[in-house]
Amino acid sequence: xxxxxxxxxxxxxxxxxxxxxxxxxxxxxxxxxxxxxxxxxxxxxxxxxxxxxxxxxxxxxxxxxxxxxxxxxxxxxxxxxxxxxxxxxxxxxxxxxxxxxxxxxxxxxxxxxxxxxxxxxxxxxxxxxxxxxxxxxxxxxxxxxxxxxxxxxxxxxxxxxxxxxxxxxxxxxxxxxxxxxx
Amino acid sequence: xxxxxxxxxxxxxxxxxxxxxxxxxxxxxxxxxxxxxxxxxxxxxxxxxxxxxxxxxxxxxxxxxxxxxxxxxxxxxxxxxxxxxxxxxxxxxxxxxxxxxxxxxxxxxxxxxxxxxxxxxxxxxxxxxxxxxxxxxxxxxxxxxxxxxxxxxxxxxxxxxxxxxxxxxxxxxxxxxxxxxxxxxxxxxxxxxxxxxxxxxxxxxxxxxxxxxxxxxxxxxxxxxxxxxxxxxxxxxxxxxxxxxxxxxxxxxxxxxxxxxxxxxxxxxxxxxxxxxxxxxxxxxxxxxxxxxxxxxxxxxxxxxxxxxxxxxxxxxx
Numbered sequence: 001x002x003x004x005x006x007x008x009x010x011x012x013x014x015x016x017x018x019x020x021x022x023x024x025x026x027x028x029x030x031x032x033x034x035x036x037x038x039x040x041x042x043x044x045x046x047x048x049x050x051x052x053x054x055x056x057x058x059x060x061x062x063x064x065x066x067x068x069x070x071x072x073x074x075x076x077x078x079x080x081x082x083x084x085x086x087x088x089x090x091x092x093x094x095x096x097x098x099x100x101x102x103x104x105x106x107x108x109x110x111x112x113x114x115x116x117x118x119x120x121x122x123x124x125x126x127x128x129x130x131x132x133x134x135x136x137x138x139x140x141x142x143x144x145x146x147x148x149x150x151x152x153x154x155x156x157x158x159x160x161x162x163x164x165x166x167x168x169x170x171x172x173x174x175x176x177x178x179x180x181x182x
Numbered sequence: 183x184x185x186x187x188x189x190x191x192x193x194x195x196x197x198x199x200x201x202x203x204x205x206x207x208x209x210x211x212x213x214x215x216x217x218x219x220x221x222x223x224x225x226x227x228x229x230x231x232x233x234x235x236x237x238x239x240x241x242x243x244x245x246x247x248x249x250x251x252x253x254x255x256x257x258x259x260x261x262x263x264x265x266x267x268x269x270x271x272x273x274x275x276x277x278x279x280x281x282x283x284x285x286x287x288x289x290x291x292x293x294x295x296x297x298x299x300x301x302x303x304x305x306x307x308x309x310x311x312x313x314x315x316x317x318x319x320x321x322x323x324x325x326x327x328x329x330x331x332x333x334x335x336x337x338x339x340x341x342x343x344x345x346x347x348x349x350x351x352x353x354x355x356x357x358x359x360x361x362x363x364x365x366x367x368x369x370x371x372x373x374x375x376x377x378x379x380x381x382x383x384x385x386x387x388x389x390x391x392x393x394x395x396x397x398x399x400x401x402x403x404x405x406x407x408x409x410x411x412x413x414x415x416x417x418x419x420x421x422x423x424x425x426x427x428x429x430x431x432x433x434x435x436x437x438x439x440x441x442x443x444x445x446x447x448x449x450x451x452x453x454x455x456x457x458x459x460x461x462x463x464x465x466x467x468x469x470x471x472x473x474x475x476x477x478x479x480x481x482x483x484x485x486x487x488x489x490x491x492x493x494x495x496x497x498x499x500x
Contacts (some may be wrong), residue, residue, distance in 0.1 A: 003371045079183060084208070120215070
């Protein structure tokens with residue numbers, strides 16, 4: 001399966017740093033910010049961004065996890081999936097600015113599920129979206145606010161974002177293998 | 183993942199049992215928040231088919247299905263004079279015609295859920311909510327979940343956890359399912375009962391057997407008291423309730439023999455003063471009410487894992 005590296009570890013580090021700066025700038029302060037990563041890799045990305053924001057601002061930003069499996073619209077099209085942990089930071093999301101974080105933005109359906117899930121947990125003042133890679137091909141009217149890398153792709157390609165935490169290294173790859181397209 | 187039905191605790195592998203317990207942990211978080219509803223089983227129909235009395239199991243399954251947004255119908259067939267085989271088949275065909283995606287069945291005849299699942303009457307999933315003196319797998323799962331929370335911090339299996347199950351093992355589907363599941367999860371189970379309340383062949387079960395409660399209490403991590411099932415006792419199994427209570431009931435004196443961290447469990451409904459004294463039932467270490475709460479979450483997990491994906495013959499490609 002031919003794979004092409006699009007970002008290496010230092011590219012990713014710089015992109016994450018830039019997103020952290022953009023989130024701070026757009027939020028005009030970080031007091032009410034909560035980062036929620038969508039498992040699995042969105043959680044690692046949320047932690048990296050939170051770490052960078054904390055370094056830049058000297059102010060700890062809570063980061064957690066939001067599993068959207070139970071809200072997906074394609075449950076009946078696939079075998080049942082195991083649930084991933086949901087971890088909402090203490091203080092909740094009511095009245096705060098929630099930044100949803102995922103590794104790859106594609107159809108937008110995961111994010112729609114995440115918005116439904118958030119709705120059952122509380123009422124944020126605003127919800128933003130940060131992704132490592134926007135690969136296009138949206139099926140719903142959803143757009144990201146913060147993007148690590150815009151990556152035009154074909155539907156028979158797959159984008160893999162790798163994190164040290166789960167994959168041993170940091171990298172963004174494109175695999176041109178229809179069987180792995182997601 | 184799981185098979186199509188949930189009929190027996192014996193059918194669950196260690197990995198499947200752990201998947202159910204881990205899914206329960208995640209769903210428990212939903213139960214703690216103000217909006218307890220999930221859209222997961224929207225448009226699915228779940229039928230509660232209860233041929234025997236039940237309060238907590240029926241309510242628990244009903245609530246679990248509703249929390250997942252399934253449509254729930256409850257069918258209580260108590261008092262039906264139709265012979266069992268015919269009645270079950272006709273009822274099953276009716277439910278199939280109504281498009282049931284899952285049937286949760288409690289029946290006085292051991293093996294009724296198996297028959298319902300394999301006779302070809304219905305296409306949906308069958309969940310055993312207690313059949314005769316045979317099995318009650320979701321009770322065993324909620325007990326395992328409760329045990330894991332108290333002895334293993336809610337993680338992994340139950341290897342090395344010492345569980346004592348006391349009382350009417352002969353008539354207890356709870357005991358049977360628990361012995362099977364707890365053994366799969368690595369726990370060390372001891373049954374304690376008078377010889378008349380032990381089933382034939384218990385020596386082949388994957389557990390130890392004792393007739394003396396006082397001897398086994400000090401080493402237990404958990405003591406599970408079984409209900410004395412007067413309604414299933416046609417003959418005389420023990421001389422008097424007072425004697426039973428004295429030999430096999432859990433009272434304050436016996437509770438003092440237990441290790442300070444050990445918990446007391448009971449599947450309910452309790453016969454206070456018979457198998458468990460009131461002060462023990464109300465003690466801090468008695469987790470009976472928590473078992474009920476965990477039961478809803480365990481049943482949500484089972485319903486999600488059985489109904490939440492494509493039907494098993496559908497394609498599972500990612």
